[in-house]
Amino acid sequence: MTRREAPVIIDARAAARREIGGVERVTMEMAARLPRLRPDRYAVMQPPGAFAYRAGHLWEQALLPAAARQARVIYCPANLAPAVSSRTVVVINDLAALRHPSWYSPVYASYQQQILPLLARRARLVIAPSEFSRLELAEGLGLNPERIAVVPHGVDGRFSPSADSxxxxxxxxxxxxxxxxxxxxxxxxxxxxxxxxxxxxxxxxxxxxxxxxxxxxxxxxxxxxxxxxxxxxxxxxxxxxxxxxxxxxxxxxxxxxxxxxxxxxxxxxxxxxxxxxxxxxxxxxxxxxxxxxxxxxxxxxxxxxxxxxxxxxxxxxxxxxxxxxSWDRSARLTDEVISQVLEQDEPIVPRLRSTPANPATPRTGVAVSTIIVNHERRDLLQICLESLERALGAVDENTELIVVDNGSRDGSAELVRERFPAVKVVALDRNEGFAGGVSRGIDKAQGEWIAVFNNDTTIEPDAVAVMLEAGRLHPRVGAVAAQMRFADRRDVLNSAGLELDRLGIAADRLVGKRVDNHGPRMPYEVFGATGGAAIFRRDMLKQVGGFDESYFAFFEDADLAWRAHSHGWRALYAPEAVVYHHHSATAQHGSPAKLYLVGRNRVRTLAKNATAGMLLVNGPWMLAYDAAYVAFASVSGRTLAPLRGRLRGLRDWRTYR
Structure with missing residues (x-):
């Protein structure tokens, strides 16, 4: 394979410089290790020494993109990239020149202020070396945090106590x-x-x-x-x-x-x-x-x-x-990021629909166990189960359907036993909440995958099959989120998976946006999957500990997503898996009970998952946001439930930290 035939070109301009600093070190290490890791994927392009410094801008902005025109990706590890290319994966270490331009020469600061936002917008994906930088880039450059991957730098074996001093x-x-x-x-x-x-x-x-x-x-x-x-x-x-x-x-x-x-x-x-x-x-x-x-x-x-x-x-x-x-770990993580970009170039789900995931090895046992947690919503539960029976019938493998009834007194369990005899019923004496109900269902489930849907959802016939296919695209996919739409406004999104912002708020992506029938149709990576309509790999749930039952309800899916992310699991959003949701039909929207649990569990989730760096940098902004929200709720809603919930979360901080 010649350099021009390589799928990924490494921009090694910084490695040509005589003096080695941080970006030069990163470039040298990645230019050496990535081709060793995958010789059939990577090739290095580096200018002559005369083009290493200022003249290197000409090489990087004009000569490199022309020489790499056949490559699918140009990987740029040193803060800069060809501005004309939209095929880049660029490493941006920080925004020092944008945050504090007085620290630099006026020419350099002005150039950085112009070029960095442009490069970030045009890049297929941006890599940051830390969670701090990821949040900085998201805020300072206006990027969706999900377009920024974190790949920490490394250290090599030359640095050791035994080095000759x-x-x-x-x-x-x-x-x-x-x-x-x-x-x-x-x-x-x-x-x-x-x-x-x-x-x-x-x-x-x-x-x-x-x-x-x-x-x-x-x-x-x-x-x-x-x-x-x-x-x-x-x-x-x-x-x-x-x-x-x-x-x-x-x-x-x-x-x-x-x-x-x-x-x-x-x-x-x-x-x-x-x-x-x-x-x-x-x-x-x-x-x-x-x-x-x-x-x-x-x-x-x-x-x-x-x-x-x-x-x-x-x-x-x-x-x-x-x-x-280690630099080997950095190279492996970088290769995973680039693999994700390369995979997005192909129509993944349509191709898999016509080709069995592994035709040579038929699957045995239960592929999907679907769990519905119910409390006092007999009417909606029946509609949900009818739609699920159709959806599970479209899966060409063994499935099972489990209803966990959280102490209902409206005859929900009796309805299921009478009208849906194939459904397993787990009847609890009391309401153990969503997380507890899911856990009781998992105790009875046999499936490789655990699908979870709210009892107030209606599932399209092919949704479960699409989610299962998406989950099997990669062994590190731990969750797949469906496209949730409002049941009373079927052209408006309720959720497209979860996203996490710098304040530690995990929220539904694209909520309130119109359904874009011309947007991406293949699965793509998101922070996590909302518990209202998702499928989870059993191995992932086992490794990270499943849903935290102490939450009762709300934020338990965000907590699970954060823990899974910390363990290296991925979550995908499948736009073609459509589910309609009667939003907050079970827990009344804006009720004091809900506001209390949301406040308590938000603080609890931060205590469990937020890094010290994240809390240090964004703590004042988090406090300002929560204070403003509590004040608004007390005035407009005349309730102190959000305050009481947050205070309880703070009292429990050390328990969960």
């Missing part, structure tokens, strides 16, 4: 013990905040040493308060790390923070800023401090260099933390 120390004249700073000397690295730390370290015979280019921009009047080695050869970095007493990264803004992992892998304790992506990258393996507090930085550095129990604890945790990140 003595040769490097002699080469750079590092005679005294030192604390290391790694990164270009630009304003966001916040090196001026280390002035106090340098003075106090010198009192203890320690030196503060920085490594990184000084070509970029400091804030006016600033000078680095340390010994600056400037750019050092990449081969010397492992030894510089291994010889350091500690690494500090007081940055005001980071999309990932690669040096903290390299230091941890080198057995070096880390002091880092408690902002942006650094808490997410560091986990519990670093001391996190306010980067604007010079005294706090100094105190933390003296602690990690002089307090032996603290040093040992951070070194051990750092080695464990860094072991979770």
């Amino acid at each position: 003595e040769v490097v120390r002699r080469a750079y004249g590092l005679e005294r013990p030192y604390v290391l700073v790694v990164g270009t000397r630009i304003a966001r690295k916040n090196l001026a905040s280390l002035a106090t730390a340098r003075a106090r370290l010198r009192e203890h015979g320690l030196e503060l040493v920085s490594v990184g280019s000084g070509r970029a921009y400091m804030r006016p009047g600033e000078a680095p308060p340390m010994r600056a080695l400037g750019y050092v050869d990449d081969k010397d970095l492992p030894g510089l790390y291994a010889g350091a007493l500690a690494l500090t990264m007081p940055s005001l803004y980071e999309g990932f923070g690669l040096p903290v992992l390299e230091a941890m892998a080198s057995g070096v304790p880390v002091v880092a800023a408690n902002r942006t992506a650094l808490p997410e990258t560091c986990g519990d393996a670093a001391l996190l401090v306010d980067p604007d507090d010079g005294e706090a930085l100094a105190d933390a550095l003296l602690k990690v260099t002089g307090d032996e129990p603290v040093r040992e604890r951070l070194i051990e945790r750092g080695l464990q933390r860094s072991a979770l990140f």
